[in-house]
Amino acid sequence: MxxxxxxxxxxxxxxxxxxxxxxxxxxxxxxxxxxxxxxxxxxxxxxxxxxxxxxxxxxxxxxxxxxxxxxFTGMISEAVSHASAIISDNIKMAAGTVVMPGAIINAGSKIGKHCIINSGAVVEHDVQLQDFVHIAPNAVVTGNVTIAEGTQVGTGASVIPGVKIGKWVSIGAGAVIIEDVPDFAVVVGNPGKIIKYLNE
Missing domain, CATH: 3.40.50.20 (Rossmann fold)
Structure with a gap:
């Protein structure tokens, strides 16, 4: 490879x-x-x-x-995960995604193409991650959350169950997301507050 x-x-x-x-x-x-x-x-x-x-x-x-x-004109690999990651057999994970050491992905989740599930991150049951999402180290995405393309959930951030997060959102380290987040928002704090929008 x-x-x-x-x-x-x-x-x-x-x-x-x-x-x-x-x-x-x-x-x-x-x-x-x-x-x-x-x-x-x-x-x-x-x-x-x-x-x-x-x-x-x-x-x-x-x-x-x-x-x-x-x-890139070459062949993209299937998803790869570190041997220490804990991944349910009952998930779907698309090509190009990488799962780092100690990460957890639980049942019913669907992970898009070229995502990063970083070290120690938790993706709970029935989560939907679209392409190019990055769940940073020790972030926790709880059950039934949907995260659209290109969004980054920062180190140690938490997302409560059922929240929908738009595309190309930036969630700061340690933020706690308790409500839906629109596209291109930058969110920080506990509870998470939008401080600006990124240029589309």
Whole structure:
């Protein structure tokens, strides 16, 4: 398998693959200045044979991850998870998603493409995460929550049951979300309050 992204996030993806005894064939990055990633020489222009091997987009920024996914011509890997993650058999998880060490995903949840369920995060039962969502370390998304494309739930944040969160929302670290959140909102605090809107 290939890793696309020679950054800190890529190192965590490397550990995920290592925990599953998955061989890493190559590491790609667009940044010409990055020449080495751990013990790998970084490839800046993958060849046709390399593009036939499944790749994980190891890019933490949701916007950039979507941009790369749109133009990447290679094969995207199935979802990958660290061996220490606890994942129900009764979930659906789309291609490109990564699940970090110690994360929990419970029954009935549906996870979209290229999501990140970060270290120690909890995704409870019947949660719906659309594409490119990032649930940051130790965040808790409780049952029956829906989160639209590109939203980031910050470190240690909590979302109460049944809440609907719009697309490309930014939820601050430690925030407590007790009501629905519209698209492009930036929310902080306990209880969560909208402080501004992001540029669409």
């Amino acid at each position: 290939n890793i696309y992204g020679a950054s800190g996030h890529g190192k965590v993806v490397f550990d995920i693959l290592k925990s599953r005894n998955i061989q890493i064939d190559a590491v790609f990055d667009d940044n010409q200045e990055i020449q080495k990633f751990l013990s790998f020489k970084v490839t800046h222009k993958p060849n046709e044979d390399q593009l036939k091997i499944p790749s994980v987009l190891a890019i933490g920024n949701n916007v950039i991850r979507k941009q790369v996914a749109r133009r």
